[in-house]
Amino acid sequence: MNETLAVAPAPDPAVVAEILAGLGGAQKTLPAKLFYDAEGCELFNRITRLPEYYVTRAEMALLDRHAAAIAATAPAGAALVEYGAADESKALRLIDAAPGRFGAYVPVDIAPGALLAIGERMRQSHPALPVQAVEADFLQPLALPAVAAGRPAFGFFPGSTIGNFRPDTVLRFLSQARDTLSSGEGGPACFVIGTDLRKSPDRLLPAYDDAAGVTAAFNLNILRHVNRLADGTLDPEGFAHRAVWNSHEGRMEMHLVSRAAQEARVAGTLVRFRAGESIHTEDSYKHTREGFVALAARAGWRPAGFWTDEDELFGMHLLLG
Ligand code: AVI
Numbered sequence: 001m002n003e004t005l006a007v008a009p010a011p012d013p014a015v016v017a018e019i020l021a022g023l024g025g026a027q028k029t030l031p032a033k034l035f036y037d038a039e040g041c042e043l044f045n046r047i048t049r050l051p052e053y054y055v056t057r058a059e060m061a062l063l064d065r066h067a068a069a070i071a072a073t074a075p076a077g078a079a080l081v082e083y084g085a086a087d088e089s090k091a092l093r094l095i096d097a098a099p100g101r102f103g104a105y106v107p108v109d110i111a112p113g114a115l116l117a118i119g120e121r122m123r124q125s126h127p128a129l130p131v132q133a134v135e136a137d138f139l140q141p142l143a144l145p146a147v148a149a150g151r152p153a154f155g156f157f158p159g160s161t162i163g164n165f166r167p168d169t170v171l172r173f174l175s176q177a178r179d180t181l182s183s184g185e186g187g188p189a190c191f192v193i194g195t196d197l198r199k200s201p202d203r204l205l206p207a208y209d210d211a212a213g214v215t216a217a218f219n220l221n222i223l224r225h226v227n228r229l230a231d232g233t234l235d236p237e238g239f240a241h242r243a244v245w246n247s248h249e250g251r252m253e254m255h256l257v258s259r260a261a262q263e264a265r266v267a268g269t270l271v272r273f274r275a276g277e278s279i280h281t282e283d284s285y286k287h288t289r290e291g292f293v294a295l296a297a298r299a300g301w302r303p304a305g306f307w308t309d310e311d312e313l314f315g316m317h318l319l320l321g
Contacts, residue, residue, distance in 0.1 A: 015229055029280045030279055030280075032283070033137070035218060036086075037224075038113065040225065041086065044086075047210070047218060050214055050215075052211070055160055056159075059090070060090075062194075070097075071094040071097045073305060074094075074152075074190065075152040075187050075190070078101070079104040079144070079148035080094065080102045081108065081154065083108050086109065087118060088105070090159070091105060102129070103151050104129065106132055106145060106148055115134075118131070132147035138177075144180060144184065153181040153182075153190075159194055162195060163251075163283075167295060175300065178300055188320045188321055189321040191318075191319045191320075192319075197286060197308070197313060198250060201245040208252050219281055220241060230266050230267040235264065239256040239259060241255075241256065241257075242254070242278065250288075251285040256278060259275070261273065289306060293317065296317070300321050306318070
């Protein structure tokens with residue numbers, strides 16, 4: 001029987017403090033997790049179908065090729081713990097590739113609406129598989145829910161969302177995930193993580209600045225979300241979307257560039273922008289295979305498998321800890 005558990009979300013004052021800290025720095029920033037209100041999730045879904053945005057298609061092609069091999073590395077009866085589960089489509093590739101191997105499914109995400117929808121759909125499509133969703137910011141320490149008790153835990157973090165974290169955050173996340181996943185029964189912790197691979201800026205830049213302007217709309221939407229969360233007056237019309245390849249850091253960056261000198265109020269605080277000044281809204285690291293393995297090793301994980309799509313655009317690592 002399926003069951004959905006809602007754990008309390010992070011308190012609003014903490015989010016407001018994070019927003020103000022970001023807008024108060026010399027390089028203004030906003031937390032990328034704030035892209036994903038209902039409108040942002042919809043826009044991101046559209047991004048995944050854009051001709052320029054190869055990331056999702058490459059990962060799906062990888063799963064078409066290798067889902068059975070990846071699922072075969074899971075211990076029998078394991079709870080499949082999916083971090084950042086916006087929908088269940090990728091987890092289902094593993095579940096359906098190895099019928100009976102997974103004993104439970106635990107989608108973890110910050111968006112309650114997405115989790116409820118997953119629970120509903122899974123009840124229809126896989127009624128015999130216990131599902132327990134956890135609404136949480138997975139960058140915070142996470143406890144496995146009751147449905148995972150007595151089972152090995154098999155972590156799954158697809159989508160290259162890990163690329164949206166800076167290396168210090170990746171290290172903290174991977175150590176916490178090791179604690180979480182090794183609290184399951186039996187064997188070492190297992191974690192399968194999808195990462196977009198390093199490639200030419202000629203391929204990367206259009207993927208983050210598409211001709212139809214969907215990524216621009218996604219970037220600008222963060223301002224509306226911040227306005228709602230923190231009683232703000234940021235004007236989306238006053239900013240332009242910019243995507244940049246930072247070769248030194250090995251990452252794509254998204255910025256919102258102020259079209260003119262302007263002011264806004266956010267949670268009662270006056271924020272001033274110079275003409276041309278940017279708010280840095282997102283990093284999307286493009287890890288090489290070796291670079292990611294080295295990072296994971298610093299968090300106590302050892303590499304045990306690696307798969308790519310035919311065009312070698314996207315990689316999936318199996319880590320044991
Ligand atoms: C969710 N994440 C992996 C996407 C990425 O490619 O970094 C978010 C995104 N930003 C712009 N386009 C897509």
